[in-house]
Amino acid sequence: MRALALTLSLISLASxxxxxxxxxxxxxxxxxxxxxxxxxxxVIAGTSQRCSPVLGKDAYLTREGMKLSxxxxxxxxxxxxxxxxxxxxxxxxxxxxxAVRKLPDATVQPLVDGxxxxxxxxxxxTDRCSSIDRALWLLSPLPPENTAELIxxxxxxxxxxxxxxxxxxxxxxx
Amino acid sequence: xxxxxxxxxxxAALISTTAQAAEPACFTRAEVNSLIAYxxxxxxxxxxxxxxxxxxxxxxxxSGGQRISxxxxxxxxxxxxxxxxxxxxxxxxxxELDMPDNVLQASLNEKVTKELAGKLKASExxxxxxxxxxxxxxxxxxxxxxxxxxxxxxxxxRKSKAGAMICxxx
Numbered sequence: 166m167r168a169l170a171l172t173l174s175l176i177s178l179a180s181x182x183x184x185x186x187x188x189x190x191x192x193x194x195x196x197x198x199x200x201x202x203x204x205x206x207x208v209i210a211g212t213s214q215r216c217s218p219v220l221g222k223d224a225y226l227t228r229e230g231m232k233l234s235x236x237x238x239x240x241x242x243x244x245x246x247x248x249x250x251x252x253x254x255x256x257x258x259x260x261x262x263x264a265v266r267k268l269p270d271a272t273v274q275p276l277v278d279g280x281x282x283x284x285x286x287x288x289x290x291t292d293r294c295s296s297i298d299r300a301l302w303l304l305s306p307l308p309p310e311n312t313a314e315l316i317x318x319x320x321x322x323x324x325x326x327x328x329x330x331x332x333x334x335x336x337x338x339x
Numbered sequence: 340x341x342x343x344x345x346x347x348x349x350x351a352a353l354i355s356t357t358a359q360a361a362e363p364a365c366f367t368r369a370e371v372n373s374l375i376a377y378x379x380x381x382x383x384x385x386x387x388x389x390x391x392x393x394x395x396x397x398x399x400x401x402s403g404g405q406r407i408s409x410x411x412x413x414x415x416x417x418x419x420x421x422x423x424x425x426x427x428x429x430x431x432x433x434x435e436l437d438m439p440d441n442v443l444q445a446s447l448n449e450k451v452t453k454e455l456a457g458k459l460k461a462s463e464x465x466x467x468x469x470x471x472x473x474x475x476x477x478x479x480x481x482x483x484x485x486x487x488x489x490x491x492x493x494x495x496x497r498k499s500k501a502g503a504m505i506c507x508x509x
Contacts, residue, residue: 299488318473
């Protein structure tokens, strides 16, 4: 969830105007799911980079992290249109968002991927590496599409709660 | 879904009814897993019965969920011993725990069944079945491990009884 929050905060890094929009807007569970599905490979790759030195050579992330990231890669293309729309929504109206909207996907995608990875590498608290390593190992037998659907179900349930949020990003109430 | 959580909490509360105030001792990950492995079929059987009227006959919970429950129930004697030993170690003894195991187990089953009977809504049953279906590639042991990990992470750093109950070193 922390990784998802980092991902959803991407646009708010881009400008203060976008940050204000991120506070005001909410993402529907399906929008947040699309962002999560698109960003998962980069999040896993970033987590591997961040945590491998802390966890040591025998850890799951050290041994299999990049392979796991690659396994989730094929789902990115299908998730991208909805993920892009959600990220632009979080950006709110403004010149920066308009500029990003006009850029070709081939330009925006590597930018988003790099930002997600570097944010995880820079901001993931290393005292969580052990738990994340174990959770990813436990979830690794699941096909990527199952993981995406579990995220969607979890966000849908979260949206039924009181004041649903992931970090500073609000999830629209269901 | 909330009913399932209430049931799990009720199960723990029942065991600790007359237990003393929290000791510095805490449940290790292995003990958490034993508690879950014992509790899952205890919760799942009445959950499945309660959900049956709300679900299509081919819903995953009614088939795959039942299989998982049966696999775990087949070793309930082993898990019971480990779970009870963990409860005794962490919470200390009580009159209720001094009962014969079969009486105590029957009492737990009855209370959980009563808690769940007819209380799960159709939407909750569909959510439970959908989540169970997505987790179906995991073995029962992997499911227990995953549930244990979720609990350990959920209570970590919480300044509550639940937080103190699970060893932070887990």
